[in-house]
Amino acid sequence: MARSSTRPTSRDVAHAAGVSQAAVSLVLGDKWRGRVSETTAERVRQAARDLGYRPNLAARNLRLGRTRTVLLVVPALTTEFFAGVYTGAARVAAAHGFGVVLYPSPEGIGPARDPFASAQAALDGVIASSMAADALTDIRGDQLPLVMLDSDPAGSLGAATVNLDIADGVRQVAEHLLNLGHRRVLHLAADVPSWTFEVRARELAARMAAVPGTEVRTARAPISIDGARTATEAALTAAGPRPTAIVCDDDKLAAGAYKALRRLGLRIPDDISVTGLDDLALATAIDPELTTVRLDAELFGERGMRALLAVLEGRRPESGDIPVQLVVRGSTAPPRTP
Amino acid sequence: MARSSTRPTSRDVAHAAGVSQAAVSLVLGDKWRGRVSETTAERVRQAARDLGYRPNLAARNLRLGRTRTVLLVVPALTTEFFAGVYTGAARVAAAHGFGVVLYPSPEGIGPARDPFASAQAALDGVIASSMAADALTDIRGDQLPLVMLDSDPAGSLGAATVNLDIADGVRQVAEHLLNLGHRRVLHLAADVPSWTFEVRARELAARMAAVPGTEVRTARAPISIDGARTATEAALTAAGPRPTAIVCDDDKLAAGAYKALRRLGLRIPDDISVTGLDDLALATAIDPELTTVRLDAELFGERGMRALLAVLEGRRPESGDIPVQLVVRGSTAPPRTP
C-alpha cells in the first residue's frame, strides 16, 4: 500500500495497478492507444482514482519545459472591466489547456513588485495591459512571449498588441455631442500616463477641431470618484464661459463629475451633458443613466489570449482593432442656449 | 559561452564563474556564509547578472516539494471588495516570500471549472471565499491546507475560518433604523446560498423581532443592479402596507433598489430609507450617498493569509472576527409618518 502521509505519485499508482510508471504516464496522458490494452488502461485509471492521484505539476512542468500557464497583468481589479478581460482570456485559455494567473499591478502591495516573485508560478507567456506599464520592466528582462493590451503598436518593442478601437469610440462621442449642438467641451482626462488615454485626448481634439468655433478645455484627475469630483469642481468654477458638455475618459471619472455637478447645483443633462467610456455597471446605477462607450471586455481578453497563443505557436497574431459602440442614455441632450 | 537560444541554468552560471553548480545554488540561495568566500560569491552573483539568470521555478518547486504559492478563490472580480482582499493577502504573502494566485470562481468560463486546472500552478494552500463554494469540491479532494473566508465555523469540515463580524454590522443597521423609528422593513436578500448571507437574514430578523410591532418582509434577488431593481419593484407594488426602509445585503443590491425607487417615483430618504453593506465606491457615487456597513477588505485578506501561514507552519490561526462599522450617510432618515 502507498504511504498515506505523502501525496501519491504516478509510481504509487503503477504499483497499485501492477504496471510500470511509464504505463501510468501513457494512460493518464491519453497517449495509450495502441500501446496499452483497454483493460489495463482501465485498471490504471481505477487505481489512480482510488488513490486520489493528482499529477505533480512541478515535475510535469520541469519535464516538459513549459507550464501552460500565462500571466495576465492588469492595472487593478477595481472595476469589472478587467474582470471581463480575465474571463475572456481564461475561456480561450481553458479551451487550449492553459491556465491564467492574474497579477494586479500593485498599489501598495509592498516591496515585492516583481510579478514573477508574486505569481511564483513558472510562466509560458504574459498578457499585459499598458496601464500596468510600471510592472513591465521585469517582464522584458526575461524574454517571455508578450502581448500588450491597448498599447501603442509602434512603440511596443516588437511585442504583439491587441487594441480596442478607442479612437473610434471617442470619434462617436464627439460626433454625438457635435450633432446635439455642443461646441464648448470639458475633457476630464485620466491622470495616468498610458497610450490608451493619449488616444482619447488626441482624437477628441482632432474631431472637435474639425468644426469651427469649438473649444476643448482639459482637466486632469486620478481615476477615482473623489479625484474626479475635485477636478471637475475646480474646472467649472474657473473663469470663462462654462462648457456645455463633459467628456470623461472613463465611467468612474464620469461618476465623479456627477457628484461635482450635484454640488454645484447643475442638472444633467439640462445644464450640462456628460459622457463616459467603459459601460460599467456603474453607468446605469447613477442618475441619469450615463451615455458612454461600450467596450467588450471579454472579447478583448479572448483576443489577447488568442494572440498570445499565436505567438507561442510561432504564428502571426490576428490583426485589427476591436470595435466599440456608443450607447446613448440620459446624460446627454442638446445644450440649453447657444 | 552559454547557449544563447535557451534560458541559462545554474550550471551555465557555474561554468561562467568557474565554480560548481552547487556553489551557485549556495550563493544565490543565500546559504553561503562560512561555505564560500566573499570574493567567489561576488563572482557568482556577477555571472548570474551577466547571463540574466532566473532560477527555473518548476525545478525548484519539484526539488523543495513546495511552491510558496497559494490560491485565492473568490466568487467574482466585479467589485473592489475582493480586489481589497487580494491586496491584503498579497501583502502578507510577499512579506513571507509567498505568491498569491487568483481564481475567480467562474460564471461561464467554460468546461474547466477546476481551479487547479485553471491555475495550473502547484499550490501550497488555498484561501477560499464561501461565496465561491461551488469550486470547493475539487479543493477538498486534494487535501491542501485550506482557509475559508466568511464561512460557518461549525460546518467547515475542520478548515480554519476567518470571518468579518457581519452579524454585528447587521445589528448596527437594525439599531440605526429602529432608533430612527422604522418598524416595517423590506430585506432585499442576495439569492446566493452562502453562510455570509444567511447570517444577515438571521441577525436582522432577530434584532427586529426584539422590538414589538416590527415586520420584516423578504425579497430575493441575484446580485446585480438589474436583478435588484426588478425584485424591489415587485416587492413594493405587492399588496400590503409599504415598508419604510429597505435593508440590502450589499451595496450593489442597494443600487438596484435606488433604480426601482426612482422608477416608482419614491424619494430617498424622504419616502423610504435604504441601507447597504460593503461600502464600495458605488456607495458614494449614487445619490443620495448610501448608508452602509464598511468592511475592511484588506484586513480581511491579511487575516486570511496569516491564518493560512499559521496552518502551513502547524500553528493555530489567530481567532476572533474582524470588526465592521456602520457608516451613516444620506439614504436613511426617520420615516415620514408613523
Next chain:
DNA sequence: GCCTCCAAGTGTTACGTATAACTTCCTTCC
C-alpha cells in the same frame, strides 16, 4: 612532526514526470 580542525569548496543524488528506445510475446503470412 603529526594530528586536528576549519575554510572553501566539489561530487552526487533525488524530487516526479514524459518519452525515446528497447523487449517480449503472439499472430499472421508465405
Next chain:
DNA sequence: GGAAGGAAGTTATACGTAACACTTGGAGGC
C-alpha cells in the same frame, strides 16, 4: 516453419535545482 510485424508493455533517462556527504589544502596546537 520461419520471418515479419504489431500489440503490450518495460527500462532508462533527462529536465534544473537544493542539499547532504565528502574532499582538499593549509593553519594551529602540543
